[in-house]
Amino acid sequence: MDGGRRVLRSLRESVATSLPLVHFPAAAPSPAVVGAPFSEAAPVNPNVSRQAPRRVEESSKVARFAFLGKPGVGFAALLLLFGGVGFAGLVQNGGYDQIVAAEGQPWDVVARTVGFDISAVTITGQSRLTETELLEASGVGPKNSLPFLDASAVRERLMAVPLVKSARVMKLYPNRLVVAIEERQPHALWQRDGRVTVISEDGVAIDELRDERYLGLPFVVGDGAHQRLPEFLQLLKGMDDLAQRVKAGILVAGRRWDVEMTNGVIVKLPEENPGPAVETLKRLQREARILDKDVMSIDLRTADRATVRLTEEAAAAREAAQSHKTKKTGG
Numbered sequence: 001m002d003g004g005r006r007v008l009r010s011l012r013e014s015v016a017t018s019l020p021l022v023h024f025p026a027a028a029p030s031p032a033v034v035g036a037p038f039s040e041a042a043p044v045n046p047n048v049s050r051q052a053p054r055r056v057e058e059s060s061k062v063a064r065f066a067f068l069g070k071p072g073v074g075f076a077a078l079l080l081l082f083g084g085v086g087f088a089g090l091v092q093n094g095g096y097d098q099i100v101a102a103e104g105q106p107w108d109v110v111a112r113t114v115g116f117d118i119s120a121v122t123i124t125g126q127s128r129l130t131e132t133e134l135l136e137a138s139g140v141g142p143k144n145s146l147p148f149l150d151a152s153a154v155r156e157r158l159m160a161v162p163l164v165k166s167a168r169v170m171k172l173y174p175n176r177l178v179v180a181i182e183e184r185q186p187h188a189l190w191q192r193d194g195r196v197t198v199i200s201e202d203g204v205a206i207d208e209l210r211d212e213r214y215l216g217l218p219f220v221v222g223d224g225a226h227q228r229l230p231e232f233l234q235l236l237k238g239m240d241d242l243a244q245r246v247k248a249g250i251l252v253a254g255r256r257w258d259v260e261m262t263n264g265v266i267v268k269l270p271e272e273n274p275g276p277a278v279e280t281l282k283r284l285q286r287e288a289r290i291l292d293k294d295v296m297s298i299d300l301r302t303a304d305r306a307t308v309r310l311t312e313e314a315a316a317a318r319e320a321a322q323s324h325k326t327k328k329t330g331g
Contacts, residue, residue, distance in 0.1 A: 104143030111145035117175050118144055125181040128207075129163055137161050138169075138179065146171055154179075162206040187233070188218040190226040191248075203227045222251035232257060235269070238278045242285060256301075266297040280306060 103109055111117070121140060123131050138154045151169040158167040163183050170178040184200035189209060196209040198217070203226040220232055232249040235257065239246065250258040256271035269277050277300035284290040284306060290298060299307035 104145075105148070107148055108143060108145040111147050115174055116146045118142075118146055118149070118177050119175040121177045121179065123179045123181070125183065127183055129161070129181075129183065134158065134161075134179065134181070140177065146173060146175055146177065149177070162204060165200075186214055186217060188220055188226075188229050189214060190229075191219065191221045192223060192225075199226045199229065201229070203229050218246075219248040220251065221248055222254075224254050225249070225251040235259070235274060235278060238275060240282065242282060242291075245291065261291060263291065265291055265295055268297060268299045268301055270301045270303070276303065277301070 104112075118140060121135065123134055126134060137158055137160070139157050140149070140154060149171065151171055154169045155167050158164050158169075158179070158181060164181050165184040166182040168180045170180075172178060184202075184204060184206050186198045186206065187201040188199050190197050190199045190205065197205040198207040198209060198214050199205050205226065218229075218233060218236060220226065220229060225232070228251060235249070236243040236246060245262050246259055247262045248260045250260060252258055257269050257274065259267040259269065261267065267281055280300055281290075281298065284298070290308070293308075294311045294313060295308050296311050297309045299309070
């Protein structure tokens with residue numbers, strides 16, 4: 001009791017008796033790990049700040065980009081940036097193509113700068129082709145570099161030259177290129193549609209007839225005659241001394257040969273097995289000097305006989321002689 005004869009009670013008891021009782025359901029404790037039992041929930045430590053993970057993440061980012069603060073790295077990155085922008089501008093404005101046309105590809109420029117230019121080109125095996133012609137055909141120039149030169153492509157370009165039969169291209173480091181070629185040899189002249197070309201033994205047209213250098217070569221005429229050149233050359237070989245009097249071989253309908261002699265006489269050979277007909281021609285020349293007569297053609301296509309056609313003058317003279325002989329006999 002206090003001095004006023006009142007009974008002293010604690011504040012807790014006063015509040016408890018003066019306020020109505022309200023029951024609140026107990027909140028379920030939060031587990032530390034999803035799925036863990038409530039009894040294993042980790043207690044929250046009020047001394048640990050919730051901002052700690054963010055500070056750790058920020059510190060890792062700082063460490064990740066710390067190299068940017070090293071001397072020279074920023075300057076290099078700046079140069080790379082401006083270089084990329086400049087290159088893009090060159091490509092867009094066409095300046096890159098002009099630089100390539102003037103100096104070559106960038107990798108060739110770098111290779112030449114460090115000593116891998118092509119300072120010497122050695123060419124062997126040529127006789128009719130000049131070094132200038134071969135260099136132009138190869139496509140090799142001062143803008144090329146030895147490491148980035150495609151030797152196979154150079155060889156293909158050389159093989160496209162008709163006079164070149166074979167070619168080899170070798171790279172000798174640091175700065176020398178060796179080209180070895182084998183030329184096709186002229187073996188005959190071929191006329192088709194009024195155009196005369198020089199052909200090799202395998203029938204490849206290798207040059208145009210521009211001067212008198214090739215006039216002594218065998219001469220063939222007609223479609224496909226260049227592909228049957230070996231056959232005609234064999235006929236010439238079988239004619240022995242008469243081969244010097246052969247002007248041309250004319251392929252008739254792609255099947256057989258007519259041989260034109262230098263005096264204009266046409267010798268007609270059979271389609272199959274012309275060898276015996278050539279032997280007959282040699283015998284007629286040896287016995288009757290047939291090629292020195294006034295004849296236009298000698299037909300040897302039939303195995304058992306030779307048919308001779310006289311020139312108009314010889315035929316007229318022969319007819320006159322026969323007429324005079326008949327009158328004289330009749331008189």
